[in-house]
Amino acid sequence: MENEKNNPDKRKYDMLQQDAVASFFKNRKTQFLFQLTAVFLLVLVVLAGFFGIQNSNMSLTTISIWVIWWSLLLISLALVGRLWCFMCPFGAIGDWAQRQTFYKKIDGTFSLKMKFPARFRNLFLAALLFLIITWADFQFNLVNSPLLTAYFIVALLGFVVIISIIFERRSFCRYVCPITGLIGLYSMFAPIELRAKDKETCKACTEKYCISGNEKGYPCPVFEYPGTMEKNTHCILCTECVKTCDRCNISFNIRSFAGDFLNLTKTRVDEALFILMLLGVTIFQTLIMIRPWAGFSRDLMIYTGASYDSVRFILFIAAAAFPVLFYSIVIAISKFFNQKIIFKDLFTSYAYSIIPLGLMMHLSHNIRHLLEEGAGIIPVLSDPFGFGWNLFGTSGYMPAPLLASNNILLIQWLLMLIGLGFSISIGKNISRRIFHENDSSYLHVLVFVLIFFVFNLWILGQPIMHKH
Numbered sequence: 407m408e409n410e411k412n413n414p415d416k417r418k419y420d421m422l423q424q425d426a427v428a429s430f431f432k433n434r435k436t437q438f439l440f441q442l443t444a445v446f447l448l449v450l451v452v453l454a455g456f457f458g459i460q461n462s463n464m465s466l467t468t469i470s471i472w473v474i475w476w477s478l479l480l481i482s483l484a485l486v487g488r489l490w491c492f493m494c495p496f497g498a499i500g501d502w503a504q505r506q507t508f509y510k511k512i513d514g515t516f517s518l519k520m521k522f523p524a525r526f527r528n529l530f531l532a533a534l535l536f537l538i539i540t541w542a543d544f545q546f547n548l549v550n551s552p553l554l555t556a557y558f559i560v561a562l563l564g565f566v567v568i569i570s571i572i573f574e575r576r577s578f579c580r581y582v583c584p585i586t587g588l589i590g591l592y593s594m595f596a597p598i599e600l601r602a603k604d605k606e607t608c609k610a611c612t613e614k615y616c617i618s619g620n621e622k623g624y625p626c627p628v629f630e631y632p633g634t635m636e637k638n639t640h641c642i643l644c645t646e647c648v649k650t651c652d653r654c655n656i657s658f659n660i661r662s663f664a665g666d667f668l669n670l671t672k673t674r675v676d677e678a679l680f681i682l683m684l685l686g687v688t689i690f691q692t693l694i695m696i697r698p699w700a701g702f703s704r705d706l707m708i709y710t711g712a713s714y715d716s717v718r719f720i721l722f723i724a725a726a727a728f729p730v731l732f733y734s735i736v737i738a739i740s741k742f743f744n745q746k747i748i749f750k751d752l753f754t755s756y757a758y759s760i761i762p763l764g765l766m767m768h769l770s771h772n773i774r775h776l777l778e779e780g781a782g783i784i785p786v787l788s789d790p791f792g793f794g795w796n797l798f799g800t801s802g803y804m805p806a807p808l809l810a811s812n813n814i815l816l817i818q819w820l821l822m823l824i825g826l827g828f829s830i831s832i833g834k835n836i837s838r839r840i841f842h843e844n845d846s847s848y849l850h851v852l853v854f855v856l857i858f859f860v861f862n863l864w865i866l867g868q869p870i871m872h873k874h
């Protein structure tokens with residue numbers, strides 16, 4: 407009951423109330439088994455990239471990573487938040503290198519345990535890497551190259567291990583992972599959360615094993631403190647605090663969608679900028695796949711005399727920067743009409759209201775890839791290296807779209823409407839809660855949201871070129 411008193415969202419169900427679920431997460435081998443499976447699959451994918459067939463339509467590497475995993479990751483963020491991080495093979499290999507054990511709790515670590523530089527304890531490095539990798543994808547056609555994808559995975563793994571050996575805990579996951587910002591911010595929408603049951607118990611707790619660790623588990627790898635945690639953004643759901651908290655004060659709740667936005671007080675400029683940049687990159691990724699893009703970029707090349715790569719690079723940077731600039735203007739107008747409100751407060755607070763729309767835009771883009779190209783995995787599973795095997799008798803299967811194009815478009819529109827509905831509702835909630843019913847401060851952000859909504863609907867309606 408104490409939990410409910412502190413918690414305005416009373417429609418929560420703590421899964422750890424079930425003894426079986428609690429034991430499942432308290433057992434140190436549980437996460438290891440999931441991680442081991444993920445590492446095994448990743449090794450297969452990398453081997454297929456290096457030694458298997460190089461046709462991206464028939465490659466386990468490209469189909470499983472760029473069509474299946476990436477699409478399922480986005481869906482999972484909306485439904486189960488950062489649960490992917492629980493089994494992420496990159497984080498697992500970093501942990502194993504650093505801890506020199508697969509699942510046991512040991513005291514020493516094979517790491518210099520340096521503190522991550524204070525100036526980079528934000529999302530800026532992650533944003534930079536995200537932009538570089540997205541650009542590299544356009545430039546080197548990563549998604550269509552099994553070999554380059556395999557090299558990319560191995561390079562990223564090496565990077566994770568080096569960071570894990572130099573810096574303490576999971577500094578990589580918290581500050582460097584190129585998708586940590588995307589995963590963290592989208593996961594705020596998910597109907598699950600891991601939180602302290604009762605914040606007063608945490609205040610009174612002198613041991614704070616969730617921070618220091620004990621014989622049952624490690625200190626929080628991403629430097630979170632459940633006693634003040636109010637959003638899903640950084641918690642990688644490793645469940646170490648479930649193991650270490652000797653007051654059983656951790657809950658793993660099922661809650662309403664977008665629950666993080668109900669009482670959000672800790673907003674950050676780096677997160678707000680990431681949300682806006684992501685919006686622009688998502689639109690750009692869809693734009694370059696529609697047929698009118700080819701004509702537009704050709705006209706631009708003729709007009710400017712620049713090469714295709716230069717035109718695309720400039721438009722990519724412009725796309726990432728445009729929502730930031732446009733939103734800044736919108737907030738400046740809002741500030742002009744609401745002199746008492748601080749620009750930074752308006753800028754950061756309302757940026758979070760854009761997350762559901764951004765997530766659904768991203769999802770609607772990838773759902774088409776998944777439904778149109780995902781069946782390509784069926785023959786590949788029987789012949790993962792393209793050696794002519796027929797392991798499950800499906801290598802002769804001719805992949806076809808799972809749904810007709812018009813039906814996919816309907817799903818995309820539905821997703822967009824869901825995103826718009828949540829974004830408006832959160833924006834109004836922020837206006838009520840933080841700016842005290844000052845609806846005029848939200849009006850301008852609403853116009854911003856509607857413009858992006860309509861523009862994305864138009865893009866989705868255009869004929870699209872496939873990823874593979």
Ligand code: SF4
Nearest residue numbers: 608611615616651655
């Ligand atoms: S150990 Fe448990 S009760 Fe103590 S501060 Fe951490 S989460 Fe709260």
Ligand code: SF4
Nearest residue numbers: 626641642644645647
């Ligand atoms: S808060 Fe708990 S579950 Fe979340 S990352 Fe930290 S230790 Fe893991």
